[in-house]
Amino acid sequence: MKWLSDDKLNHLRSVVSDPDFSATKYTFVKELGRGGMGVVCLAEDRELDRLVAIKVLNTPEDFGDRMIREAQIIARLEHPGIVPIHDVGKLPDGRIFYAMKYVRGNRLDEYAAQGASLRDRLRKFQAVCDAVAFAHAHGVIHRDLKPQNIMIGSFGEVLVLDWGVAKIRDDPRSSAFHQTMEGTVIGTQRYMSPEQARGEIDQLDERSDIYALGAVLYFLLNDLKVSKAAQAISAKATATTKESRYTTASELSADIGRLLDAEPVSAYRENAFERTSRWVGKNRFLVLLVLAYLLMRIFLIFTSRS
Amino acid sequence: MSKPLIGVILGAVLGAIDGLTAWFTPAVRNELFGIVIGSTIKGIIAGIAIGFFARKFHSLPIGILFGVIVGAILAWLVAFMQGGYYFEIILPGTLVGLIVGFATQKYGTPATAN
Numbered sequence: 363m364k365w366l367s368d369d370k371l372n373h374l375r376s377v378v379s380d381p382d383f384s385a386t387k388y389t390f391v392k393e394l395g396r397g398g399m400g401v402v403c404l405a406e407d408r409e410l411d412r413l414v415a416i417k418v419l420n421t422p423e424d425f426g427d428r429m430i431r432e433a434q435i436i437a438r439l440e441h442p443g444i445v446p447i448h449d450v451g452k453l454p455d456g457r458i459f460y461a462m463k464y465v466r467g468n469r470l471d472e473y474a475a476q477g478a479s480l481r482d483r484l485r486k487f488q489a490v491c492d493a494v495a496f497a498h499a500h501g502v503i504h505r506d507l508k509p510q511n512i513m514i515g516s517f518g519e520v521l522v523l524d525w526g527v528a529k530i531r532d533d534p535r536s537s538a539f540h541q542t543m544e545g546t547v548i549g550t551q552r553y554m555s556p557e558q559a560r561g562e563i564d565q566l567d568e569r570s571d572i573y574a575l576g577a578v579l580y581f582l583l584n585d586l587k588v589s590k591a592a593q594a595i596s597a598k599a600t601a602t603t604k605e606s607r608y609t610t611a612s613e614l615s616a617d618i619g620r621l622l623d624a625e626p627v628s629a630y631r632e633n634a635f636e637r638t639s640r641w642v643g644k645n646r647f648l649v650l651l652v653l654a655y656l657l658m659r660i661f662l663i664f665t666s667r668s
Numbered sequence: 669m670s671k672p673l674i675g676v677i678l679g680a681v682l683g684a685i686d687g688l689t690a691w692f693t694p695a696v697r698n699e700l701f702g703i704v705i706g707s708t709i710k711g712i713i714a715g716i717a718i719g720f721f722a723r724k725f726h727s728l729p730i731g732i733l734f735g736v737i738v739g740a741i742l743a744w745l746v747a748f749m750q751g752g753y754y755f756e757i758i759l760p761g762t763l764v765g766l767i768v769g770f771a772t773q774k775y776g777t778p779a780t781a782n
Binding site: 652655659 | 764
């Protein structure tokens, strides 16, 4: 009797589980990752001669049409910070797939682990907020924002991925879909708002995404020494009650912008000493010049006396 | 706040400080009031000139250089009229011009196009 080696066995297992793209214009290249909702593969688009990322969803047959419809809505989100969906369809085995732009780069958690500076992290985070604000303005709530769903491209561009569990606000068909899922917990626990953790699907709105953004910000700031203002922004975004959070992702982005410009932020009330320190820090060269001038005056006074 | 206004305020404040330090020179102490007024006016004139220059030309190095030149020239005139204390007047006057030149280039709202 011949025994198969572990390597050969694993190869056979992967071949069997690899999505069958034979009836599509795509050629499977390799698996990029696997999650609860499905598997993401690298594939070649034979018609356009380019690489794409394809997410194959492990959804029951009766959710397939709804997922395609939601993909159509998300495909209309044309924003530089949102990964575009190129195609959607069904595999021969009935599984739904999305084809989207293949982003060469690092996930946000990998980017932070490489030692990115505080300013760079905040700029990337601000770009994420702007993309999410755009989606919100078009009635789309992501519901699964986390560092692993944010890519930093090789040119520094920021892209939000994985809109597979997004909710379309005020869409009666989407509402019907989500009512069947009431009580179901959707998202990633660490970045989940309290209302999301309780499975209150109907209560989710833009502020649930803002909670997740605040958790992402906390993750980015966690291993750095940051100001009280930065901590306050994260704390406000992750407030337990929706009413205490930022109302929009644009507000959160604006506060990050003020933090980057050494301006006062809405989330934190400075005392006089902190305000002065911030002003001095922002204008340190001018302050040094004036101090140099005063020292020079003192020097001249002493030399004229002697 | 406009750049000329920043120049005026900073020039006046630093000019006044300049003049007040004359108190430490006993020989001119009884002329202190006139010295402070003159020094403040010198600072204001320098601030206006440097501020309007900053409104027209947006270059930090050139703005600083212009400020140094204006500060030095005005300070020299004052020292000449005083008939002495050239070093004690020109050096701080030049530094005031440098500071005002820097501040007017860095801060203040630029002129808007019509």
